[in-house]
Amino acid sequence: MLQVNVLRQNTAWAKERLAVRNFKQPELVDEIVALDDERKKLQTEFDTTQAKVNSASKDIGKLIGQGKKDEAEELKANVASFKSQITGLTEKMAAVEKQLQEKIVMLPNLPSEKVPPGKTPEDNVVVRSGGDIPALYAGAVPHWDLIKKHNLVDFETGAKITGSGFPLYKGKGAKLQRALIQYFLDFNTAAGYTEFIPPFMVNEQSAYSTGQLPDKEGQMYHVTEDNLYLIPTAEVPVTNIYRDEILKEADLPLMLTAYSPCFRREAGSFGKEVRGLNRVHQFEKVEIIQLVHPEKSYDVLEEMVAHVEKLVQSLELPYRILKLCGGDMGFTSALTYDFEVYSTAQQRWLEVSSVSNFENYQANRMKCRFKDANGKTQLVHTLNGSSLALPRIFASLLENNQTEQGIAIPVALRSYFGADSIS
CATH class of the missing domain: 1.10.287.40 (Serine-tRNA synthetase, tRNA binding domain)
Structure with a gap:
């Protein structure tokens, strides 16, 4: 706010x-x-x-x-x-x-002076890219066919249990999902982030404090009898840990990471671009969050971008980093970088992370402050980033690493997965 x-x-x-x-x-x-x-x-x-x-x-x-x-x-x-x-x-x-x-509360955050002008995703600016787009063998297929071939995810049974967009991971698919979650958390905690397991539902005040309400009310699953919301990201409960708190300047920065399932209605999503794991209603994500001194938030933003970049690089995936234009930014963000990985079988870029500086927009809503050396009370700045969202990472790993013999597992993941490949 x-x-x-x-x-x-x-x-x-x-x-x-x-x-x-x-x-x-x-x-x-x-x-x-x-x-x-x-x-x-x-x-x-x-x-x-x-x-x-x-x-x-x-x-x-x-x-x-x-x-x-x-x-x-x-x-x-x-x-x-x-x-x-x-x-x-x-x-x-x-x-x-x-x-x-x-x-x-109807006003979005004011964009940083660093935000490029533009109205649509086509106006976003590519900051840098890395990794090599692989040359796949002649019989390469999209991840939804690989999933069926190797029996990794059961979309039909997930739809029977709950509905469309609620995948059921199984066998080696479930094991790969678990390996990714553990690897991401270990990568983050090694960088100094403290791990949390938050509640997966929040009250109205928590959703309001981080800006999901009233902006994204239609995209959240609402438990009406108890007036609770299923979280769209761990950002919501974890940031709210410090709602209505006055911190000491020496406490900053606070670095937090959490795994959670995420629930999003994704109303109006349809077509081939949402096929398979490209867009689902329930997915897993590991998040990083920082609460920092206002004078340091843009330096911290660049550090968080570099952190996520190293994580993507360790997965040996081709990627690019975009600075979002004004028309493509989220409601609460002052500046956002998106990470995309290249899906070679689909021949298109898939978003796997957003890293944003909210400045004091969220902090003002949730009254999260600190006392500086002079005893003056100030609002903190909050930042968060996906580190990483799993569905499209899962899909890209399958597609980009497929061979005629099976699917190769990146070196960084092998000890977590317990094998070099899926055959």
């Missing part, structure tokens, strides 16, 4: 940054500032009237002590009138505050 004082002090700049996002309601900035003006005016009236009540109450005591009963009764009548005004002002302030909050 954006801070009202930032919008007030930098109104034109805020609108200019929102234009980079192609945001269609820049007038919201003016409406928010006007509501804040009204809130301040009402607060001043409230404080002035309350001061009159306090002063009159003291005078009433004095008048009674002096035997001036009639004058005391007259003041009592005034106090009653003041209190009635206070009740009305309280109601008006609550209504204005509600309107203010409803409007401010």
Whole structure:
């Protein structure tokens, strides 16, 4: 959530940054500032009237002590009138505050000055690439055919148990999935991240704090009777560990990693680009999250990108890193890098990670602060990245490593998987 004082002090700049996002309601900035003006005016009236009540109450005591009963009764009548005004002002302030909050949560984060202009994924900027696209043998096939051939994932039984988009991993497919999860966690903890196993459902406040509500309400699975949400990513519960906390500057940075299943409705997704594991409703992901000093967040962002890059490189997959344009960024992000790996059998790039700096957007929502050396309280900056999302990594590993004899396992994974190949 954006801070009202930032919008007030930098109104034109805020609108200019929102234009980079192609945001269609820049007038919201003016409406928010006007509501804040009204809130301040009402607060001043409230404080002035309350001061009159306090002063009159003291005078009433004095008048009674002096035997001036009639004058005391007259003041009592005034106090009653003041209190009635206070009740009305309280109601008006609550209504204005509600309107203010409803409007401010409609504003996405302001893009960093580093965000390139653009409206669609085609406008994203390739920062760098690595790895070699393999030359596959003549009979190479997409991962959904490899999965069927080697009996790794059962989509039909998953659909019977739950529905379309809920794959059932089995045999060597389940073992490869488990090997990837353990490898990713070990890679992250070796770099200094502390591992967590979070709850896989969150309450409304947690979803609001990291920006899933109200922006992505339609994409989340909602347990209506208990008003809980199945998590779309471990980012949500893990970041909320520090909701309503005041940290010490010496505690920063906080580096956290977690595995979780992820649940996304993906409403409206269809067609050949979502076939197989390309897009599913339940998938596994390992996440990295950092809470850092505001002055260091962009350096940390580059460090996190480098960390994920090393992880992708260790899997021997061809990849590229994209800096997302304003029109393709997530609602809460100030700057995002996407990682894509090349699916040789499908002949297209598949997104496997997003690494983002949210600056203080999430921290402001969840009131996560720290005290600096001067005792001043500041909002932390939050960052997160996929390290990594499994379905498309799984698919790309199968496709890019297929041979006539079977599927080769990358060297880094062999000790986790317990074999050099799937035959």
